[in-house]
Amino acid sequence: AAAYRPPTLLRHSRTARARSYRGSAPELPAARVRGTFLDFFRKEHGHLLVPSSPVRPRGDPSLLFVNAGMNQFKPILLGTADPRSEMASYRRVTNSQKCVRAGGKHNDLEDVGRDLTHHTFFEMLGNWSFGDYFKEEACRMAWSLLTEHYGIPADRLYVSYFAGDAASGLPADEETRQIWLDIGVPPRRLLPFGLKENFWEMGDSGPCGPCTEIHYDHIGGRDAATLVNTDSPDVVEIWNLVFMQYNREVDQSLLLLPQFSVDTGMGLERLVNILQGKRSNYDTDLFTPLLHAIHQISRVRPYSGRTGAADVGKVDMAYRVVADHIRTLSVCIADGIHPGMSGAELVLRRILRRAVRFCVEVLQTPQGALASLVPTVSHILGDVYPELHREADRVTDIINENEAHFLSSLQQGSRLILRTLNSVDYKHGVFPASVAWSLHRDLGFPLDLVDLMLEERGVQVDRQELDRLITESHKVKLYSDVLNVETLTPVMLDVLSLAELQRLGVPHTDDGLKYQYRLEQGRYVFPACHATVLALYDGQTLVSEVSGGQCCGVILDQTCFYSEQGGQSHDQGYFTRDGLQDVVYSVEEVVLAGGYVIHQVTAADSLKTGDQVQLHLDQVHRLSCMVKHTATHILNFALRKVLGSSVQQRGSHVAADRLRFDFSVKGSLSVSQLQQVERCVNDIISANQIVHSQVLPLQRARSIRGLRTVDEVYPDPVRLVSVGVPVSELLDNQTDTQTSVELCCGTHLLQTGAIEDLVIVSERQQVKGISRIIAVTGQEATRVSIINAQTDVVSQQQRSLLSMLVFSHHAFLRLRFELRLCWRRTAGGKCWWTAWTRTLCR
Structure with a gap:
């Protein structure tokens, strides 16, 4: 939002704003819509403006892409933020976050282009409170911004709230309902909904809470309450306000959080759509320059906004696909995610290839046309996300290289299909699944394109065999992931346990000794470390004692061990308990959370808070x-x-x-x-x-x-x-x-x-x-x-x-160590590989 410098916040009269809802020329460019939102919270309500994080998640393997504004603030919500970081001091925050929803749980990829609203890349406007204001102020600010500053008529808005869930023991959110009534929302526009619509959860466990959503009726002048939350294109959700007040435990029970938070999100594209009086996001100034640029390089008619059967030849769908996908490609590549063969990179490769196919097959553009749209994306978004200007040349080069490689693969794959068809008598009309799967796996040839090419010749793939090959491939990948000995899951304290440590006054771990080594006569000398056990975590809660054989997290008053961070592996070693010097507590993982260094051990003997321990660092490894x-x-x-x-x-x-x-x-x-x-x-x-x-x-x-x-x-x-x-x-x-x-x-x-x-x-x-x-x-x-x-x-x-x-030697030693560890943990359990493990670990 650096480029936006409005002299004052917008406060339009309802008469002036009504013109845009009847479909006249846009009054508010997208840049002003974004800037008004950020200025409202920053200038009028004391929020800190935090830049968008890159779309590659920071240290969060559960996500392929950043898909919501709250992603970068998860350490605050989970209590794991470094207490020395600026983030730990956040109380009121606002921003516009770059988001990608393609692949994983939130996957809009195949819907993009079919309708007028789905996108793989979008901007999420949001405001957050971390232990500051809660429900009333959040609701009042949202209503003020929409109705006073943006001038949206109040009679077009409907509000939903959480109706409660008896099975979960959750009461209705009557507090939020009363707040909306006090603001002036009529009871007939205030609608209760259940868990699915109005209760937000971060995951299977973690912070969660009821939410309230504001919906907009595009038609107006009627009672549209029955259309709320029915996927009607006429009544759409525009803003979600989440009140995080619970923590979902591993056993699915709910406990109150020690600190309540507010997390709100409003899609910029949909908001601009409303404020510019449009029914399609693609008719707003976030997309019209791109659609015009696509027409200039294509050999088809101009974009006309048609969908379904009315869109003959899927021309308008192609316009929308390419316009959406070039935004996603530009943002992702500028943020360091390149088309590749796994994870987010694989998803991006599919997006690029989908865009190339629509360019070539439908829009009839020449090679290189897709990359030629990058400057237009930079023009639309580059002022608020300057990396798009800075990385434009590199983005262009990478798109061109990948497009050329894909087109070459298409030609090679087509030749292989024809050669296979010509070499076998296909009287039964069945094409070998192994060839189709090889094309897809090795060349990235789309399976649906294989189907299309074969359909033209009256042949089809052996679908049953192809499904078997796909399933087998997934099994191999899963097996490979299981065998990856470096993906140990550390014992991580949950938000309630971290808050309990702070309530009990447990000081953050002093890990300064990890730096206090010196050189003496050419040899490194590492300091001794004697520490006190301050807390123990059994994987679910803080405990005062653990017994032998129990896996736990140990928090000490000080440590000389380095916790895994900054790309460096954690230290290895062990500690011994005073009075029990012969018993070794091997340190398996060392992680940092919320200022506490957590040593993961499988207790060789009992261990309790207050015990004195001597730490023994593996100096060769360090x-x-x-x-x-x-x-x-x-x-x-x-x-x-x-x-x-x-x-x-x-x-x-x-x-x-x-x-x-x-x-x-x-x-x-x-x-x-x-x-x-x-x-x-x-x-x-x-x-x-x-x-x-x-x-x-x-x-x-x-x-x-x-x-x-x-x-x-x-x-x-x-x-x-x-x-x-x-x-x-x-x-x-x-x-x-x-x-x-x-x-x-x-x-x-x-x-x-x-x-x-x-x-x-x-x-x-x-x-x-x-x-x-x-x-x-x-x-x-x-x-x-x-x-x-x-x-x-x-x-x-x-x-x-x-x-x-x-x-190879290192890998063997690592595997041997892991097997030995597994054998010890299972105490020579009765399983088929026990004898082999014993032999290898001797």
Whole structure:
């Protein structure tokens, strides 16, 4: 909303506004609608304007895309926000959030284009209260904005509220009903509904509560109460106000939250539709420039807004699909999500290919037409989301590359279908499912397109066999996920337990010892740590004691263990209890939630609050992580130095045995470029440069020239890590030396020489525009270097093979450790693999 600077908030008379509801020219451009909303809450009601988060969720594996305004605020609602971060101080907040609903639970993809309202990308206007105002103020602000500032006639609005649910033991939300009556909503326009319509839940467990929704009647001058919540296109929901006052427990019971919150959401596209007097979102100024641009590059008639049978040849559907999908593609790619083969990337690939097919098959556009629409998207949305301007060229390149690859795959797939048809006598008219599935799995050839091509020739796929292959593929993926030994689920405290810790006055964990190591005669010395058990969590609630064999989370007054964050693996080790030195409590996971470090252990013996414990850090593992983390920073710097400043970090992971680094780049690196990067890294290693770190106020740290950051919520103050140049010189701009300088909470070497050597063993494009480097250091790097020296050129395939060889021993040890752990937990349980496990774990 930075580009919007209205002199005053809008307060139209009902007479002036009535003209737009009769379908005249738009009075309010979309930019002013968005700006009026944000200014209303920011200027008149003291809300903090928080920028939209990227559509890639921050640390939330339950989502493919950000699909609601509340996603970025989940840490507050769950009580896990870092108490040192700005987010922890939020009380009243407003924003316009970029959202994508395609894939997963919220999936509008196949509906897009068929009607006039569904979208894969949309903007969610919202306001939030975290322990501040609640139902009355939220309702009064919403009504004031709609009826006074936007001038929507009150007699067009209907309000729903929660009617209660006897089976769940939930009473009707009479408080909200009375608030609306006091505001002036007539009883006949105030409608009760049940759990499905008016009770919002974050998931199977977690914060939840009743909601009240405001609905708009497009027709007016009638009683439309019976059309509310019936999916009528004439009466639509425009604003949902959620009152989070309960927590859904794992056993499905409901408990009151210690802090009530308000979460509201209103789709910008639908609101603009109403305020501009339209019946279709595609007739508003959020879409009309795109539809005009599509017509300019197509060979079909202009857009006319038809649907269903009236839309002959699905021309208008094609217009809507392409207009919607190019917005989604532009936003996602600008935020670092590229078309690919799994997760959100796979969904984006389907969106791109769906758009390309409608361009080519219906709109008859030339190749490259889809990407030519990117500047129009930037023109419409770029002022409020500036990354669309900044990344426009890269977005265009990636769309063009993926389109060319898809069209090539279509040609290849078509040839294979024809060759298969010509090589077999299809008197029974059945096409082999294995060929159809191979086309889809290996080339991304759409199965519905296979059906269409075969239908033209009077042939059809063996549907029963194809369904079996699809089911089998899903089973293989599930089995692969189960066998992934790195996806252990940590014991995480729920919002009520975190609030109980605060109520009891349990202090946040002091984990400063994780940084207090030193170099003595070339060896790292790590501090001893003696701690007190302050709290125990059994997976459902806080307890005072756990018994032997019980899995639990342990909170101590202090710790020297590093909790998993910032892409670095958690520390390993164990602790012993005073008076019971022979019994080892192995630390399996270390996580951070709401300022508390939670050590996940399976208790070898009883453990209770107040017990004194001695922590024993796996120093070899920690030092290996420190080596890899510092090497990752240097690699990031080297890539930018060799390839240019356009390189952006897109992800990383630091483990004891290797480092992984994902970054934006147009194509795979050449052997020469990889060698330059390695030389740059190893020059810094050989120089044994000092690694400086200092804790600074976040705002001051951000002022440093050349600072590298990623999309994270940083604490304030924040830790800054610089290689070779003291932080004081960077702050005072006393040096022109280019160096690695990043905000980072990880543990690092004190001097770079301990890395010894770095070798890139694998580099390949994960998706178009995103490359992944895997590198090793120290002795592993030396072994790879010896092999490299025996060949003139190491190809990408050879590097991948070397990577497998280097990691095979680590993978075996990891698997052996996991099996041994499982065997111990089941106490040699009677199952078919017990004997094999015993043999392997000896």
